[in-house]
Amino acid sequence: MEEAVWAGVRFLHVLSAMLWVGGQLTVSLVVMPLARRTLEGEHRSTVLRAIGKRFGSLTAGFFLPVQLGTGIALAWGAGVTWASLLEPGYGRVLAAKLVLFCVVMVAATLHGATTRTRPRLARTMAMTSLVTSVGVVLLATLLPRI
């Protein structure tokens, strides 16, 4: 029974990460180019802003709480302590992943905050967030091997 619970927690963690990274990829690689090609001026910015807003609220309302909750639970279950985060191997990979995750959050926040005022910075931050998220996934795949 306990195994099943842990599997469920892990599933939620992976699912939520998948939605977040996959969502970003979809927006950047599919939605944005199409929107830029097919939609005109005012209309385009309205649509894009709406997409951004919805993705933002999904992040704050679902992704972030689930990710933090399941992440902390998994770490607790694996017996991770603050001290163990600095140990070479699993600890350091996890620590790097957490720091990179914080970077993703900072970049995403900056993206949201500058969309209107500094569109170029906002786009830069969107790409930073996307690539760094993939980096987090990369580090996650390294975890079990170490």
Next chain:
Amino acid sequence: MPATFVRIERPDRPPPLPRQVSWHARANAIALVWALLAVCAAASAGPLGLPSWLPVHLFLLGTVTNAIITWTEHFTVALLRLPATSDRHQGVRLAVLNTGVVVLVVGATAALTPFAVVGAVALLGVVVVHTLALARASRGALAGRFAHIGAWYTAAGASFVLGAALGTMMLFDAAGPEVQQRSLAAHVHLNLWGWVGLAVIGSLFTLWPTILRTRIVEGAGMVARRALVPVLVGLVAGAVGLATGMRWVALAGIVVYAAGVLVCLVPLVRTGLRKRPTGAAAWSVAASLVWLLAALVVDVHTLAVHAPHEVHAVLQPLLPLFLVGFTGQVLLGSLTYLLPVVLGGGPRAVKANTALLGRGWPVRLATLNLGLPLTLAPDPWGTAAWALVLASAATFVLLAAVAVLRAWEVTASPGLVGTGLGAALTALALVFALGVPTDEESAVTPTGRTSTVDVALGDMVVEPGTVTVDPGDALVLEVTNEDAQPHDLRMENGTRTPVLAPGESATLEVGVVDGPLRGWCSVMGHRASGMEMTVTTTGDDLPLAEHGEDAGHGEHGTDSAGLTGERLDLSGEFTRGWEPVDAELDPAPDTDEHEVEIRVSESEQEVAPGVRRPVWTFGDTAPGPVLRGRVGDVFDVTLINDGTIGHSIDFHAGSLAPDEPMRTIAPGEELTYRFTADKAGAWLYHCSTAPMSHHLANGMYGAVIIDPPDLAEVDREYVLVQGELYPGEPGDAEQTARIHAGLPQGWMFNGAAMGYDHAPLAARVDERVRVWVVTAGPVGGTSFHVVGSRFDTVYKEGAYLLRPEDDGGSQTLDLGTAQGGFVETTFPEAGHYPFVDHDLRHAEGGAHGHFEVEEP
């Protein structure tokens, strides 16, 4: 992007750049990335255990080669007013070049020779194409004031092709050490003096006055035209002389080269005197020329006093100074001037970028030029100076990067910048996650004890291959380079020795050992060829290491768990045609002066039925030849080392100061060992090169028999040298662990386990038989016994314990490690009389044979 200008001084008017220079900016950005990588590699070479050639090649192949390709093309086109090559053409060229560098560097670092070769070929191809294009273009150009420039760049490219071809050949590591060293010296000379030096000097004729914002003095053009041929001929002669070992050709060539360069510097210096340098660009270039002069002096001096194969080893420690002081600084100065120009953006932007690149330049310049000589000081000063120098260089690279990024903000897509930023952050996280931690938190508490171990660097081998210490012990390695070429030893935890010339030694403080630790030679290719070692701690996964504890207390650990099944199967037959080492002992030759030549060799021997093993031998067999004489005889032994590592010889039968005669000689060398055998006995001789246990375990021992004056006549005399058999290749981890644990895999009389069971020794009833026994070890002795007989004479370590007229008898001759003696017996009737080491583990493990006694 707006068109920009490089204002190179012209008599009539400044030449407008014929096209957009966006690809220059791109190429420079690539060069900057390589520079940053080189700085990072130099800074982290210690902690990450990277080889020392890595930062050098990142810098020279990445930064410098990109810069030379870009700028030589640019200057040629601009000054000779040629039509520009297409951007796409240039883009492909740079893409191939940089891919080649990546593949080469990764391939050589990871010891994947095919990769490295592919990378090198790509790189060579780009330079060849580039050089041919320049040569063709400049030949067609009008012979103007700048006509010389194409010729200088063509010469530079040709030098690179020669130098890089040599470098590629060295990736194969096939040549002998001396050839390798000479090729290396030629490679370095061609690339630094040719590719870098010629390209720089060719450019400076126009770039230097441009930076100074003046005209070059009259007559410079003629100097540039006339000096090139002697400079190039000198360099090629120098390189050929170095590569082929023609010392005086090499010296003469480089002297001619240096003289030519000096002549070229004259108009440059005169120009500088007329218009004093101001600003970062001018002073950096000026400082770089001082380093160039210093390097020329040092090089000529080195060639004058050292043989070609020593040149590289002597110059190697100084190379970084030249790379940073001359190459790095001239590039820094040139880019300080050129980068704002190619980045463009109008006069204001140029001014702003110039100010940006010049920020804090007096401090940076002083730090770099004062810090560089201090890098030669011993640690911690040397390291601190390097930190300052690298910080100074990195500051420029970062400033330049800011300038490039700033200029690109107009055009660079935010997507690209964002992707780059994200990738960089991910890379940083990966480095943190996977990097080898510096020893901050040790898992074990230091014991406070220090183990000191001698380590020998040989020909593609580190001896011992395995060192075992208790966890928490501090380890100190006394490292000696016993090979004929330079080596170093670098441990996984970042500690390392400097590169050691042949015969040099260094003390390496490895620090507290808390787990397995690898070490290797970081000279390119050597690790891949087997120059690796391992430090293990007792209790590590290596099961044999645990037995190290027992080594001193005898062999009680034999057949404990982990070793079962590792005994040799001795029940088989020797290969057809196998012959034992002849045990019959001839009488001493009728001379009191024995001339003996012993050649050390490496071969294979059948050491047990059906088991062939590599052995190191004196005179082609293990054990080596038996020397026999009488008290007072003189032995004049010539030892010739035909092996591939250092060896030596130690005769217990003589008495002398070990320093000279027992010294280790390198492969190909020989020594004379002259001793007077003024004491009787059965003596051991053996190789005494460290680690001695390895040399003895692999067969380097033999016997010297000096007859006691009253030695009785007997009917037959035999000699048996008892040795031990260890598994594995000489010096490998398994063998080392077994030796340290004192756990031979078998025991042998005269180099073969059970040998005389298959080739019995002959005797007849009532004959008096004398058997001389010498024990070689390296670990144990013997308790020699002949089943079915008793000894009536026992002579051990120089004295009779028993004589025939005594009442008593003797059952065994007990000898410790490295002792000798003889026994005499007669056989009462025909039959098979086994002779054994009565330590029955040894007897059953191969120390066994028999006498076949027949009716008279």
